Amino acid sequence: MIPAEFDYRVAGSVEEAIGLLSGNEDAKLIAGGHSLIPLMKTRLARPSMLIDVARVPGLTGVARDGGTLRIGAMTRWHDLERDPVLREHCPIVAEAAGQVGDPQVRHAGTIGGSVAHCDPASDIPAVLLALDAVIVAQGPGGTRRIAASECFEGFFQSALAHDEVLTAVEVPVLDGAGCAYVKFNQRAIDWAIVAVAAVVRHSGGTISEARIALTNMGTTPVRARAAEAAMAGASGDAIAAAAALADQGTDPPEDTFAGAEYRRNLARVLTLRAVERAMGA
Amino acid sequence: MRITLTVNGRAHEVDVEPRDLLVYVLRERLGLTGTNIGCDTSTCGSCTVHVDGESIKSCTLLAVQCDGRAITTIEGLANGALHPVQEAFTSEHALQCGFCTPGMIMAAASRLNEVKDPTEEQIREGLEGNLCRCTGYHNIVKAVQKAAAAG
């Protein structure tokens, strides 16, 4: 399968990419290409121009600035999985990156491409939601910071405008909180049927705060608010009871892998597993 | 568009359309048909090659994305003698029809570059992106273990 014809430009800077996007309604950015090229091969996407931003200087790597870790948008899963700063201070991002696709996919795909693509089954959006991450985008009018809770607007629909380039993702240094990303899929390389991201503050077996976000339980990643509320102050059996509320307020999809009821059950079971793992169990 | 690809150590200047996938340029323009096309949907791994030393599925990559980069295909893996993974695939009977083999070997070689002394689980994880329709996984894993031990 070969994509339809298009023009190809390599952007030397973010500004150049913005300029090219502004002048062409059907232009699209390309990073790793591992979401976009499959769509172009099947003609589900037919951009007239691709602007390659994978090699724009300054858009890769992880840097610590006080209590924040700034992840370059064009950092690949492979590099996130191994990044020592991330593994020490926000391991859930490295853990989720290591569960994306397979090694070949992780050598190509980027965090920024995934955030912009907004596939409800992709892994990193729920992690960013649980972390209260910030998405940094640059457009003709300057730089804008978007809260993760505002970024994933709908089915394959992010809050980015056509002429905005995602430049970084900012996540907090998690020192003192436990975290885990638990993904359930059928075959090794598959997307999640359901997955759960949990960030938990606790001491002596009692939870003070749990932030829980679910992958593929709706058209966007969602926070499990009822479970989160019940987790605050919970210990022992009360944690399991709180996890049983994880599917409240969700509208899970039905597909060849699973029906909605099965997904609801997975959300409850995986939430308990994720919270227990985040607490070091 | 004119691009430069260094394939198996040799620089090639090729005229490509932006929409040409790397796997087609390798097979049809450069005549390197060792890299197979199985699914054409980034699922099976039979098109795996190395770009700058790392495994990637060449059916899901535009040739223009690789401008200026170094590509290794199965034809270029042997360096005088067979690569240890190739050697072990023959001695451990790790291929049946052989269709998945070039991709399996490229994926395994990339894994061994990244993880020295891998556990069986790490080898299996490293091959997650590759399917063998003859289902010969057991001997494939044994071969990669043998290659890892050989260094």
Ligand SMILES: Cc1cc2nc3c(=O)[nH]c(=O)nc-3n(C[C@H](O)[C@H](O)[C@H](O)COP(=O)(O)OP(=O)(O)OC[C@H]3O[C@@H](n4cnc5c(N)ncnc54)[C@H](O)[C@@H]3O)c2cc1C
């Ligand atoms: C076999 C296979 C298995 C996979 N399994 C998983 C999985 O288990 N979990 C998972 O989460 N993902 C999975 N993926 C998707 C993979 O992670 C993609 O690489 C990722 O979603 C997109 O990143 P990319 O860099 O490849 O983006 P691209 O495909 O290049 O781009 C995707 C979209 O983002 C836009 N874009 C790219 N860069 C920017 C930017 N800087 N600013 C604004 N917009 C931008 C593009 O215009 C396009 O619309 C899989 C993919 C494959 C092929």
Ligand code: FES
């Ligand atoms: S042909 Fe590329 S992954 Fe199957």
Ligand code: FES
């Ligand atoms: S040996 Fe036949 S597909 Fe693997």
